Amino acid sequence: MKNPRTNLLFLLLLLHLGLFGQGNKIIARQGKVSFFSYTAVENIEATNNQVVSVIDRQSGEIAVQMLMRAFVFKKALMEEHFNESYVESDTYPKLTFTGTTEALKNQEISDAPIFIKGIMDFHGVQKPVEIKTLVKNDDDTFVMEGGFNVRIADFAITVPPLLVPNISKEIQVMFRFEYTPYE
DSSP: OOOHHHHHHHHHHHHHHHTSOGGGEEEEEEEEEEEEEOOSSOOEEEEEEEEEEEEETTTTEEEEEEEGGGOEESSHHHHHHIIIIISOTTTSOEEEEEEEOGGGSSOOOOSEEEEEEEEEEETTEEEEEEEEEEEEEETTEEEEEEEEEEEGGGGTOOOOGGGGGGSOSEEEEEEEEEEEEOO
16 A cells, blocks of 8 residues: 555655756666664665665755665565564555755765755654765766664664564664766
């Protein structure tokens, strides 16, 4: 089941970005987001290579969207538990982030760390976040990468009491987006 509010928010942001000239927008059609969680029993890690992001260089706005079911795990059982018991992908199929930073506004940035402030909408919770990223310009490609920690309690993810000692309270999230001109 899809969350109409999340879809509408992301669609409105993309339409808003569409009001600006095409030359101001860049897009990452296959961004990569991965996460890692240390546990006493077995580490948990997964990667999602189907993440979409758009940046409007005129306004400094950025939008990111990813399907939760696109995370790939080494073990199918972990993937099943992740989707059914923890992030509840049928109820909350997407994670979105909408934010802005002055550093992205029509500036040539190379190997510079910047901060992006915005709202992450995940698991039915909207939370303000600030993410440190490293930005590089390579010819026609604009690369943004970084990492941050997510506290699972901040996004109303419940862990069964029996498993609490085995699940980390914070998840390390890493990302990499390669943007090209939006056409």
